[in-house]
Each structure stands twice: as C-alpha cells, then as structure tokens.
Amino acid sequence: DAKTTQPPSMDCAEGRAANLPCNHSTISGNEYVYWYRQIHSQGPQYIIHGLKNNETNEMASLIITEDRKSSTLILPHATLRDTAVYYCIVRVGNNAGNMLTFGGGTRLMVKP
Amino acid sequence: GAGVSQSPSNKVTEKGKDVELRCDPISGHTALYWYRQSLGQGLEFLIYFQGNSAPDKSGLPSDRFSAERTGGSVSTLTIQRTQQEDSAVYLCASSLALNTEAFFGQGTRLTVV
Numbered sequence: 109d110a111k112t113t114q115p116p117s118m119d120c121a122e123g124r125a126a127n128l129p130c131n132h133s134t135i136s137g138n139e140y141v142y143w144y145r146q147i148h149s150q151g152p153q154y155i156i157h158g159l160k161n162n163e164t165n166e167m168a169s170l171i172i173t174e175d176r177k178s179s180t181l182i183l184p185h186a187t188l189r190d191t192a193v194y195y196c197i198v199r200v201g202n203n204a205g206n207m208l209t210f211g212g213g214t215r216l217m218v219k220p
Numbered sequence: 221g222a223g224v225s226q227s228p229s230n231k232v233t234e235k236g237k238d239v240e241l242r243c244d245p246i247s248g249h250t251a252l253y254w255y256r257q258s259l260g261q262g263l264e265f266l267i268y269f270q271g272n273s274a275p276d277k278s279g280l281p282s283d284r285f286s287a288e289r290t291g292g293s294v295s296t297l298t299i300q301r302t303q304q305e306d307s308a309v310y311l312c313a314s315s316l317a318l319n320t321e322a323f324f325g326q327g328t329r330l331t332v333v
Contacts, residue, residue, distance in 0.1 A: 151326050154323060
C-alpha cells in the first residue's frame, strides 16, 4: 500500500485559503488520491479525489504534482466550520476494490 | 434514506457480553465497509463487502469479530465476549461501486464496562 505523510497540524485564518499538503511518494500508477475530513464527533466526510489531473468541486481543489508523489488540498476560503482533521488517503489498488486506509491526518484549526 | 444509517448511536455493554451493530448503506451501493476508531486514534479498517463476493476480513482483530451482509444491503457487525479494548466508535461506509468515493455513517459509540 502506498503510505501518505501529512503534517500533524496546521492553522489558517478565517477567509484565507487553507493549503494542506500530502506526500505519497510510493504511489503506483493505478492508485487514486482521496481526501476526507472528520469534524469532531462525526463520521468522515468525503471531499475530493483524483488520479493525476487537478480536480475541483464545490468544497475544494486538489492539486496533484506531475510525478504524483505529492498533492495539495486547497480550501479557497476557509471558515470556522472547516476546522477538522483532514485525511489524505491512497486507495489500495487491487481487485478487491475500494478499501481505504487512513493515516493520522492533519488537524486544521481555522481561527477568526 | 439519504445517507448511511447506523444503529444504535451509543451502546454500553458489560464485559463478556455480545453486541450487534447495524449498518444501513445508501440504497444501491454495492460496497460496504466497517471501520473502528479508538479514542484519539485514526480509522482502522475491519471488513469489506463488495456485491456477492466473499468479504475481505483481513482487518478483523480477532475471531470474536464477525460481520454479515444480508441481501446485499444491511450489514451487522457482531462482537462476541466483548472486552474493554473493544471500546471505540464503529463506523460503516458504503460506495456505489469500485473506484468511487465512500460515504460514512455517524458511527456507533461502543463502551465496554
């Protein structure tokens, strides 16, 4: 399994962009990068995923480097409600399917 | 329903008793996953169902843990002879198919006393 490395914590000012990095240097060609977040006492929430192209949805943007060894999740205008633990996950690429292995994540604190 | 539903939301049980945790996935989702999260820890994969295939049980921590999925929909996670170290939040997720995102329920908080 490709493992991911994320900083344990980050701060961001409300209204500013939050850029959360993730390293996945051992990712293989058929593995996707997924981002989830977990707000305190709730189940994980899907944010976005991608293979090699940059992706954008209503929640965030995902920037994947050309060599796919790292990615950045961007929350363009962070709000206090975005305070959560953000997990960068690489999907296990086998025929058994879509099992997700979670690491420690980044605890993002959005401050007023 | 609109999302993954788990019941009960909270369960307190005595050490040595058996417990059953239920998960109702999103309608039409063929894949279903169970995870657990101990206090202050990350998510630990337990078991995975995909369609009618045999489940991937590689994450179950001991033979006291078992899960089934009847009719390709509702799943039940059973923990026999519960121990205090089984105390955790048990999360269920489902996804539409292979290579699609998984959606999580709110979890069942299990406390073994």
